[in-house]
Amino acid sequence: MARIDPSITPAAETAAAAGDLQAMSVDFFVSFVQVFGLPKSIGQIYGLLFVSAEPLPMDDIVGRLGISKGSASQGLALLKSLGAVTSRSVPADRREHFEADLNVSRIVTHFFENRLQPRLEHGDRRLEEMMELARAAKRETKGGGATAVLTRIQALQKWQKRGRNLLPMVVRWLKR
Amino acid sequence: MARIDPSITPAAETAAAAGDLQAMSVDFFVSFVQVFGLPKSIGQIYGLLFVSAEPLPMDDIVGRLGISKGSASQGLALLKSLGAVTSRSVPADRREHFEADLNVSRIVTHFFENRLQPRLEHGDRRLEEMMELARAAKRETKGGGATAVLTRIQALQKWQKRGRNLLPMVVRWLKR
């Protein structure tokens, strides 16, 4: 059952076909996670686990991908927190073994809820404040461009609202 | 009509209120564009133009934001290409003057069509290739995990398709 020798750094493997598949998967997921601004290592690890027939321990991951123990540890921690990877225990082996969970929506939802939502909310508050200042400016100055700015901010608020409505729809659609 | 002295670097301005509004706008748009992975300067420039009563020439932008001529030039070029900023000519002035266009959908659509779509398409091709290799692997090896991997790739393809269906829907929804 011994896996490929992890000391051989990159991907010098048994069957060329298997190696290619792994490389492609890694590649695919690296570019996938990068869309969401996640570090490359996340994609590498997930890509490797995705095509692996059985769960892998951390040193296999380190060995096969040629990344550091630190990266692997941190990457796996994030992936677990996303629910994208689960650890499974293997009979006569003390080490934690990892397995890819195929739930794309978890990753995407995490992105929405952690990157987008907070920004949208923070944006809301700032828009309110801007509105306030703009109104004050309008009162104080005579004609000026103050009114024009006010109108713009209002338009922005409408967009903001649109965005906030759209997001949950998208999330819901992805979940089923 | 003379604007604020551009030599005074950051934002030491006439009315504190006006200054705050500008700062808030810059801030707002900086964090907005960063969601889409665009450089900060883009957000700064757009934020400034957004609250400016009249179109501004490049040196005003450089002066008020305290950024370099190079950044301003490049940033404005991108913003123009996005259709987020338009240049307008001002009577007795040779310089190009810039004005913010309030079309959020342009920016977002650009992001979708330029960052997401290409990746999705590239992803499609890679998934096809992976599928091919996995099928080959299945034929060659006896039982193995080859079948399991094949199933996973198929599931991924389904997700990929979902994504490709969702995007145009979102874009359409944003456009009106």
Place this chain on the structure above:
DNA sequence: CCGGTCGTTCAAATCAAAATGAACAAACAG
């Protein structure tokens, strides 16, 4: 034409994010 302003380009400097790896803690085996 000619001097000067305006704007772009690009190599080099700067900055922020990610990866590394050594030191450390926890879990276990004997």
Place this chain on the structure above:
DNA sequence: CTGTTTGTTCATTTTGATTTGAACGACCGG
């Protein structure tokens, strides 16, 4: 207990992206 293996943390290094600024070309007014 004690020595070993496994996994985490975090200061340092690396890497990639953005910003800078100087050099350049285009354009205009006189």
